[in-house]
Amino acid sequence: WLDVIAIIPLYVEIFEKFLHLQGEVLNILKLFRMARVARCLKLIRRSKKLILIFQILRECKEELSLLLVVWVTGTLISGSIMFYVEENVNSEKFYSILESCWWAITTIGTIGYGNIQPVTAVGLSLTTAIIFCSMIFMTVPMTIIIRRFSDSYEKVERLKSDVKLFGAVPIKTSAWSVTDDKNSCRSPRSSRF
Numbered sequence: 001w002l003d004v005i006a007i008i009p010l011y012v013e014i015f016e017k018f019l020h021l022q023g024e025v026l027n028i029l030k031l032f033r034m035a036r037v038a039r040c041l042k043l044i045r046r047s048k049k050l051i052l053i054f055q056i057l058r059e060c061k062e063e064l065s066l067l068l069v070v071w072v073t074g075t076l077i078s079g080s081i082m083f084y085v086e087e088n089v090n091s092e093k094f095y096s097i098l099e100s101c102w103w104a105i106t107t108i109g110t111i112g113y114g115n116i117q118p119v120t121a122v123g124l125s126l127t128t129a130i131i132f133c134s135m136i137f138m139t140v141p142m143t144i145i146i147r148r149f150s151d152s153y154e155k156v157e158r159l160k161s162d163v164k165l166f167g168a169v170p171i172k173t174s175a176w177s178v179t180d181d182k183n184s185c186r187s188p189r190s191s192r193f
Contacts, residue, residue: 052152052153052156053149055152056148056149056152059148059152060145060148063141063144063145063148064141064145066141067138067141067142067145070137070138070141071108071138074104074108074130074133074134074137075101075104075105075108076101076104078104078107078108078126078130079097079098079100079101079102079103079104079105080097080100080101081126082094082100082103082104082118082123082126082127083096083097083099083100085118085120085122085123085126086100086118086119086120086123089119089120090118090119090120090123093116093117094116094118099116100116102116103116103117104130107127107130107131107134108130108131108134108138109134110131110134110135
């Protein structure tokens with residue numbers, strides 16, 4: 001069905017003049033163009049490594065939630081502080097706490113678009129401190145997640161080499177469980193290991 005929906009915009013464009021489609025109806029039908037992008041998602045089920053990545057992401061929920069909490073907390077605190085530091089001097093840039101939070105997002109993410117920047121000495125010092133702290137606090141959960149990826153990938157590769165070494169029947173990647181318990185990387189359908 002996804003393929004049929006993805007091809008509808010082509011025929012809409014061809015017959016647009018004959019059907020006299022205008023306005024919202026035409027825009028709604030053109031939204032089906034996004035289904036073309038969704039067709040790429042069908043490739044995920046063919047790639048064992050992508051399936052493994054999604055499994056590991058599912059298992060890293062706690063680490064990812066920690067990363068999100070640190071990011072949101074840092075954004076709200078630093079955006080609020082910067083608003084009160086810069087509101088009297090630089091009110092055209094920092095005119096609300098939400099705008100200051102946008103500044104905090106780009107600063108914590110070390111993107112720094114440059115569309116909003118502090119001008120006071122306190123604001124510049126605070127920016128330097130926020131950038132430094134964000135590098136530290138954002139890398140700690142990321143190293144935990146990367147370590148989990150590395151450990152899980154090594155377990156899967158070890159299991160593959162054991163399967164080849166002992167001549168066992170290969171196991172589908174999507175059925176693997178890459179947890180840290182004593183039965184790690186075992187398929188629910190296989191009890192040979």
